[in-house]
Amino acid sequence: MTRRLSFPLAAALGLGYAFLYLPILLLIVFSFNESRLVTVWTGFSTRWYIELAGNARILDAAGLSLVVAALSASIALILGTLAAYALTRFGRFRFRLLFAGLLAAPLVMPEVITGLSLLLLFVLLEQAIGWPAERGVATIVIAHATFATAYIAVVVQARLAGLDRSIEEAALDLGARPWKVFVWITLPRLAPGLAAGWLLAFTLSLDDLVVASFVSGPGATTLPMVIFSSVRLGLSPQINALATIVIVVVFTAVVLAGALLTRRDISKI
Amino acid sequence: MDTCNRGPLTGPAETMAGAPALRLERLSKSFAGVPAVSQATLEVRRGELFSLLGASGCGKTTLLRLIAGLETPDAGRVIIDGVDMTDRPPYERPVNTVFQSYALFPHMSVAGNIAFGLRQERLGKAEIRDRVRAMLELVQMADVGERRPHQLSGGQRQRVALARSLAKLPKVLLLDEPLAALDRKLREQTQIELINIQAKTGITFILVTHDQDEAMSMSTRIAVMAAARIVQIGRPEEIYEAPASRLVADFVGRVNLVDGEVLACESGMAVIRAADGSGELRVRHGTVLMPGAQVWVAVRPERLVIGDAPPTDGVNRGHGTVSEIAYFGDMTVYHLASPAGRRVRLTVANAARGAVALPRRGETMAYYWAPDSGVVLTQ
Ligand SMILES: Nc1ncnc2c1ncn2[C@@H]1O[C@H](COP(=O)(O)OP(=O)(O)O)[C@@H](O)[C@H]1O
Numbered sequence: 001m002t003r004r005l006s007f008p009l010a011a012a013l014g015l016g017y018a019f020l021y022l023p024i025l026l027l028i029v030f031s032f033n034e035s036r037l038v039t040v041w042t043g044f045s046t047r048w049y050i051e052l053a054g055n056a057r058i059l060d061a062a063g064l065s066l067v068v069a070a071l072s073a074s075i076a077l078i079l080g081t082l083a084a085y086a087l088t089r090f091g092r093f094r095f096r097l098l099f100a101g102l103l104a105a106p107l108v109m110p111e112v113i114t115g116l117s118l119l120l121l122f123v124l125l126e127q128a129i130g131w132p133a134e135r136g137v138a139t140i141v142i143a144h145a146t147f148a149t150a151y152i153a154v155v156v157q158a159r160l161a162g163l164d165r166s167i168e169e170a171a172l173d174l175g176a177r178p179w180k181v182f183v184w185i186t187l188p189r190l191a192p193g194l195a196a197g198w199l200l201a202f203t204l205s206l207d208d209l210v211v212a213s214f215v216s217g218p219g220a221t222t223l224p225m226v227i228f229s230s231v232r233l234g235l236s237p238q239i240n241a242l243a244t245i246v247i248v249v250v251f252t253a254v255v256l257a258g259a260l261l262t263r264r265d266i267s268k269i
Numbered sequence: 270m271d272t273c274n275r276g277p278l279t280g281p282a283e284t285m286a287g288a289p290a291l292r293l294e295r296l297s298k299s300f301a302g303v304p305a306v307s308q309a310t311l312e313v314r315r316g317e318l319f320s321l322l323g324a325s326g327c328g329k330t331t332l333l334r335l336i337a338g339l340e341t342p343d344a345g346r347v348i349i350d351g352v353d354m355t356d357r358p359p360y361e362r363p364v365n366t367v368f369q370s371y372a373l374f375p376h377m378s379v380a381g382n383i384a385f386g387l388r389q390e391r392l393g394k395a396e397i398r399d400r401v402r403a404m405l406e407l408v409q410m411a412d413v414g415e416r417r418p419h420q421l422s423g424g425q426r427q428r429v430a431l432a433r434s435l436a437k438l439p440k441v442l443l444l445d446e447p448l449a450a451l452d453r454k455l456r457e458q459t460q461i462e463l464i465n466i467q468a469k470t471g472i473t474f475i476l477v478t479h480d481q482d483e484a485m486s487m488s489t490r491i492a493v494m495a496a497a498r499i500v501q502i503g504r505p506e507e508i509y510e511a512p513a514s515r516l517v518a519d520f521v522g523r524v525n526l527v528d529g530e531v532l533a534c535e536s537g538m539a540v541i542r543a544a545d546g547s548g549e550l551r552v553r554h555g556t557v558l559m560p561g562a563q564v565w566v567a568v569r570p571e572r573l574v575i576g577d578a579p580p581t582d583g584v585n586r587g588h589g590t591v592s593e594i595a596y597f598g599d600m601t602v603y604h605l606a607s608p609a610g611r612r613v614r615l616t617v618a619n620a621a622r623g624a625v626a627l628p629r630r631g632e633t634m635a636y637y638w639a640p641d642s643g644v645v646l647t648q
Pocket residue numbers: 300301304305323324325326327328329330331332
């Protein structure tokens with residue numbers, strides 16, 4: 001059943017969404033502006049997208065960002081899933097609550113602090129064992145995996161807690177060894193949560209400017225870093241076009257993740 | 270059916286001929302210091318349909334999980350088919366469970382659910398397919414093999430869960446209140462089917478239930494549980510006719526209980542003075558009772574006879590005012606208020622239509638019972 005919204009409610013809703021999305025909408029509209037002046041509309045054109053396609057610096061950065069996002073999301077997926085599994089399935093071991101809290105803490109930690117502390121770690125490591133010799137892709141991936149692990153652990157934990165324990169017991173009862181139960185029963189039931197967690201981690205990495213700025217070196221510039229540094233030189237329609245593409249990618253990922261998480265659950269039978 | 274088709278751990282070499290299907294020795298399990306199963310000792314013979322009967326929360330599910338290996342006992346042994354399985358994990362025990370929630374795998378088809386256990390045994394594809402088909406036919410579900418569990422009705426899910434556990438031809442099949450979620454008609458029908466399937470396969474069944482009618486009508490033997498303990502084990506008629514305690518008498522069927530003191534006990538006939546001053550009761554009792562002992566006399570409602578006792582043995586008489594009448598079609602239940610203030614329950618089989626003019630509410634009704642209709646309970 002769909003209900004009609006009353007006028008004041010609709011107005012409030014409209015205002016809220018306008019506040020959220022007007023800036024983004026403007027950015028998208030002006031990415032199709034013909035004029036080089038960002039704030040003056042002269043006509044529709046896709047020239048900035050075409051120019052963008054020839055900009056090696058930006059393309060390199062975009063490629064790097066995608067690689068970093070995919071790698072860090074995958075590492076975080078494994079670590080976060082294991083942590084969530086341990087926390088939900090191994091009963092009440094000592095300090096369980098403390099561990100659960102510590103796992104979620106990076107979610108609310110200011111990025112500046114996360115970035116600073118990781119930088120400190122990498123510098124100390126370099127002095128101690130000579131690795132990482134220089135900061136770049138590897139250090140950014142590690143840094144992103146660090147905070148993404150927390151997100152994935154939280155998502156997977158929620159999913160695991162909602163899983164009916166008795167179907168795993170039924171599998172054990174039918175003669176399946178524990179690892180087979182995990183592969184054939186637990187993992188398929190977790191899959192939507194895992195996919196959603198991976199997508200969230202991917203977009204978090206793609207978005208990140210602060211942590212990456214701390215731990216990257218001269219050789220590795222991610223897309224947000226490129227955008228930020230060019231905007232400091234002045235607004236450019238080409239960056240608008242780039243930003244539009246990023247928005248589309250992130251938006252798709254988030255919608256997909258949301259759909260996976262709220263998918264009608266057939267586990268409750 | 271071929272029961273040799275199991276994994277290497279339960280091969281025929283390990284099976285001792287003549288050993289009981291299951292033996293529990295002083296099995297105990299507590300949760301946070303509170304006993305859920307305490308000192309459970311029992312033996313289930315091969316091919317039995319054995320019931321664990323008890324009120325909700327008395328530890329039936331825990332006992333079943335201990336047998337299946339899903340719970341580790343604090344003390345005691347679990348011996349399945351002559352082999353001590355106490356320290357074996359669930360996936361090495363030749364028992365399978367029908368869970369109360371059915372616990373079907375939602376991401377697999379019905380056939381996939383049934384095949385899952387067989388796949389763990391390294392059976393050939395063709396053999397698995399044949400067994401799955403045989404199981405589907407056994408539970409009369411041959412046409413729904415490709416469906417997913419959420420597309421089935423409650424009764425169908427129950428059958429799939431049964432087929433899935435039977436497919437592995439376990440030494441013992443454990444069923445945790447398998448019929449509790451079904452409506453009454455379906456439940457009665459399924460009870461009969463379960464008995465038939467048990468007879469057909471010859472597999473030992475251990476059935477958990479809180480429904481005494483179910484336990485009485487289906488089982489070869491019953492273990493009555495109360496507060497984490499097994500309080501009596503016996504055939505249904507033993508449990509009903511000779512309950513070991515007030516607790517069992519009260520839980521299995523309905524009973525009229527009168528407390529009193531033993532006055533004399535001679536040649537099997539005990540004379541007991543009712544504590545409420547309503548007179549003396551005579552009960553033919555198998556064992557010797559010491560005069561002065563505090564006991565309870567239990568008489569089943571259907572053993573009370575309407576009318577005055579024949580003059581030759583005018584014992585165990587009573588009367589009361591009819592306070593409630595419940596008509597059940599096949600029988601009628603009367604509640605009488607005795608002069609001593611006791612409630613007496615009395616059932617009359619409606620054998621012939623309108624044969625006797627039966628008393629109405631508010632009328633006085635006399636009854637009696639024969640000395641061998643009662644049981645003396647000492648605890
Ligand atoms: N995993 C558990 N943790 C703590 N207490 C439990 C657990 N399982 C069962 N119990 C307790 O043990 C007692 C017996 O439970 P259960 O075996 O499920 O009884 P039944 O099946 O007869 O209803 C109950 O008091 C229950 O609360």
